[in-house]
Amino acid sequence: MDRVQIAKRLGRPLVLVGLMGAGKTSIGRRVADRLGWRFRDSDHEVEEAAGRSVSEIFADFGEAAFRDGERRVIARLLEEPGHCVIALGGGAFIHDETRALIKDKALSVWLKADIDTLMERVSRRDTRPLLQTDDPRAVMETLLAERGPVYAEADIHVTSPDATHEGAVLAILEAMAERVEAQG
Ligand SMILES: Nc1ncnc2c1ncn2[C@@H]1O[C@H](COP(=O)(O)OP(=O)(O)OP(=O)(O)O)[C@@H](O)[C@H]1O
Ligand SMILES: O=C(O)C1=C[C@@H](O)[C@@H](O)[C@H](O)C1
Ligand SMILES: [Mg+2]
Numbered sequence: 001m002d003r004v005q006i007a008k009r010l011g012r013p014l015v016l017v018g019l020m021g022a023g024k025t026s027i028g029r030r031v032a033d034r035l036g037w038r039f040r041d042s043d044h045e046v047e048e049a050a051g052r053s054v055s056e057i058f059a060d061f062g063e064a065a066f067r068d069g070e071r072r073v074i075a076r077l078l079e080e081p082g083h084c085v086i087a088l089g090g091g092a093f094i095h096d097e098t099r100a101l102i103k104d105k106a107l108s109v110w111l112k113a114d115i116d117t118l119m120e121r122v123s124r125r126d127t128r129p130l131l132q133t134d135d136p137r138a139v140m141e142t143l144l145a146e147r148g149p150v151y152a153e154a155d156i157h158v159t160s161p162d163a164t165h166e167g168a169v170l171a172i173l174e175a176m177a178e179r180v181e182a183q184g
Contacts, residue, residue: 007176008035013084014079015102016177017151018111019143020128021078021121023160023168027111028087030169037083042092045073049077054089067095078105090128090143094150103153107179109172110154115140117160138156155179 014031016024025041032039043054046069050057057066070092077086078101086106093099093108102108113121119137122128133139156175162166 003173003177004034006180007173008037010107010176013086013106014172015086015088015106015108016111017088017102017108018090018160019113019118019140019147019151020090020131021069021118022090022111022113023121023165024090026112027160027165027168027172028085031172032085034169034173035083035085037085038080039085039087040077040080041087042070042074042077043087043089044088045077046070046089046130049073053127055127055129063129066081066104066178067091071095075101078102090130091147098149099150099153107156107176108154109158109175110151111158111160111168112151113151113160115144141148 005049014037017029018024021157025043028041029039046057046066047053052060054066057069070089072085074088075098077084093102115137118140122131122136122140126132130143131139156172158168158171158175
């Protein structure tokens with residue numbers, strides 16, 4: 001049986017965590033395609049529920065309101081029946097309740113990349129309200145220092161290389177297959 005067929009027997013949702021630009025959305029979608037699983041993105045689901053973009057939610061209601069919506073949306077996504085890959089917003093795994101829920105119900109993957117790579121990726125779009133400052137790099141460095149130890153609680157750590165999404169996709173599928181084999 002090939003590695004994808006084995007990975008599909010995981011029996012839990014796969015949840016991607018990590019900083020802005022790590023590739024949670026783009027790699028998560030590709031992993032879901034490969035598995036034939038549903039893909040959900042928590043930022044997108046919060047936007048759908050609010051009828052506003054993430055930037056508008058931050059501007060109109062503040063970050064705390066966004067975090068509250070994010071927590072509720074992720075709890076709902078984890079309850080959806082059927083196989084699923086869920087890409088989280090960059091801050092979602094930092095919430096204690098959300099992280100506890102993910103540890104209980106899902107397999108979590110920390111997508112890692114170095115700061116230069118992240119900055120190059122996030123500079124392509126201005127849709128991330130936390131980075132609308134004079135020094136977005138300093139913000140990212142602070143977030144990495146603060147959040148790194150928490151992201152490290154994820155079950156699997158995968159480096160998301162600069163050149164291609166494919167390396168990260170294959171690394172995730174392989175780690176899933178190894179989990180299934182370890183479960184016996
Ligand atoms: N491994 C990779 N190789 C090349 N490009 C990548 C890789 N990972 C992500 N990218 C690109 O970087 C940009 C940001 O990626 P993406 O939106 O998936 O990140 P994210 O982790 O979902 O960020 P956010 O937390 O802000 O939602 C996209 O243009 C994506 O195509
Ligand atoms: O890292 C963060 O805190 C964020 C990341 C994005 O995915 C969005 O969820 C929002 O811009 C906040
Ligand atoms: Mg995303």
